[in-house]
Amino acid sequence: MNTLRFRIIILTFIVLPFLISAQDKTPQTTQKDAWSKYQDDNGADWKLRWNKKTGSPASMYGGKSKEYEGSFETKAKSFLKDNIELFDFENESYIDQLIVTKTVDRKEGTFVRLKQLYNNIPVVGGEYVTRFDNTNKVTYAGGYLYNKINLDLTPKISESVAIESAKIGLNIMELKSQPLTEVVILPWDGNYSLCWKVLLVESAIGKWECFVDAQNGALIYHENIVSNSVTKSGNVYLTNPGNGGITSDSIEVEYVGGKNQFELRNNFATPINSSGQVITSTTGNFYYTPPGSTVYDNTNFDYVNTLYHVFNFATVYIRDELGYTPSAIDIYVHQNYDNAYFDAETSVLRFGQTLTGDYFDFAKSNDMIYHEYTHFIIYNISGIYGFNDEKGAMSEGYADYFACSFTDDSNWAEWLHTTYTTHLRKLNTDPATFNYSNYDNISYRTSPVGSAHANGMIWSGALWDLRTLLGDSLADEIIFTSVISLTSTPTFLDGLNAILDYAGTVYPSTIPTIKTIFCNREISFPETPGLLQISTSSGGFVQLNWPLNTECNHSGYKIYRDYDFNGFQLLTTVGASTTSYEDRGITVGNKFDPKVRYKISAFDVSGQESSTSNVVTTYAGGINSKDVLNNLKEIQLTKFELFNAYPNPFNPQTNINFSLPEKSNTILSVYNTLGMEIKTLANGILEKGIHKRVLYASQLPTGIYIVKINSRGLETNKKYTQTQKIILIK
Missing domain, CATH: 1.10.390.10 (Neutral Protease Domain 2)
Incomplete structure (x- = not known):
């Protein structure tokens, strides 16, 4: 493998959480409702992960939003304002105060990073990234935005008092440079604190970021933001005991100045011994050798070996090649079982070891270490884990x-x-x-x-x-x-x-x-069929045509038909090589007749069905088989309805269908334009279902007539009236 390759991909733009905010927050019902509406408006392809620290969306991805206009700052803020209920902001002022800190163009789009301010005071960890594609649609959004901030924004202690508080808390006597300070809002244990952020430089390897409560002077949190990692040496297997002997190689460890010793840990992993302690050395060299011919016995050797391989895998591959910087993880070795695993509950790696049976010491196999560490990486990114x-x-x-x-090796x-x-x-x-x-x-x-x-x-x-x-x-x-x-x-x-x-x-x-x-x-999955086309001629049958699906595993097509907007029903299924179908159940009419619509889908060998094609429409001048009415009868009737008469115009007869959702007292009559009743087609109690009546008009003159239905349900006592025009042309 070429270890010199380097690229940065989308994962480098994920906003990292501010880890000291401990209490989880759950989204409100209004936020969940807002998310449902967002999917309705923008498509079900969108996915969301809730942020346990803020209770708002941690990441949104998988779909495309509507198109936004203006500068990238304007577009990013407009997206948030459109979804203000989803983010649970009290008002738009939270969004207006966001500032752009970086805009980066990548192959997959333009990333806009926003930093959160509240009344011009920075909110620690408050950042959000939005990605726009080349059509100015949002395709990703994620990060940490804090809401419902309510606290006194006037510091009660001075800058100098905050500096002294930080120095006392860290037992620092002398500083290498002048402290830097800033007033910030710190999310802390589910609440917010107004703090002095104090930067103290103690030495080349001691640069402390401190947060001092601006109301009472207490040191809330501190962290050394300079890595104390140094390169030392230790004994390892470059791959495993079956492929070469023990080698002394460089390992990355931590130097602890106050103790004048080196600890076997770094920014990516910390091996923990059976006493819960970190392995130490006064020289920084960790030369442990498994005694005799066996490879099982020296636990400290396994600690060095796992740290060595995790660090190389995390830095050379995951960080430098794949663009993702992992957090640290604890490692336990010589666990008493024949396996190794990532423990998602406690976020640790455990490597088993046994002296009997077919299995060996799992901590001495490089690809086993990489395998378990990948479980940790994938779990941190997406939450995928389990059996x-x-x-x-x-x-x-x-x-x-x-x-x-x-390892560039297909065998594991x-x-x-x-x-x-x-x-x-x-x-x-x-x-x-x-x-x-x-x-x-x-x-x-x-x-x-x-x-x-x-x-x-x-x-x-x-x-x-x-x-x-x-x-x-x-x-x-x-x-x-x-x-x-x-x-x-x-x-x-x-x-x-x-x-x-x-x-x-x-x-x-x-x-x-x-x-x-x-x-x-x-x-x-089967591809959606291409353009569906319809060929018709009055008095003839409906002819459907479509291009052939060419994906593998394609097995056939399903043809759906809807008569007079009563819902699509499966008409028939045809084979994989079929690209046309003639519906002999419908005779084509004219624009005065009921509409008939068609669409098709593809399915594969496992029965998966694609989304449906475009819909094509014609007019039903006549029904040549019972399947149309049978399909109508299968519809779950929920309302009274008088269907369009067909044919219309007509000569000398036309069909009039109506549906009753319950047993009803019904009158169906035909009137001329003067309001005189010409024919009574139904008068009495009819059962629930689809009913058909035929108007024979050979004795009537050419003209416009009105069909009227009056019905009252016997169960609900609901009344229903509807009329429609029909035209007799002789």
């Missing part, structure tokens, strides 16, 4: 893929199992076996039938196929970036949609290849 359903399979598939992509866990001397799982699998039709029917080595690991090989196989055909750099970018668009419980089709969404925006030429790859794994 059930397709989300579990995708979680395992992603973990296998990124571990193998980093070569060393961990003595029964299989080559690998535990592989990614370059045969689509004929590892496909969606075999979901829950795949067994591979130690992965039992129906397990997330076995089903995950379907997903990882498709991802590896992408890498093979698109190249590692492009495939990694598309796959990794697509994860941000997923919820915590995705399906394979959700994953494919996310990949197509990003690739279609940035690399549209890859779409056919991507669709083919996933289709070979039977992970696909």
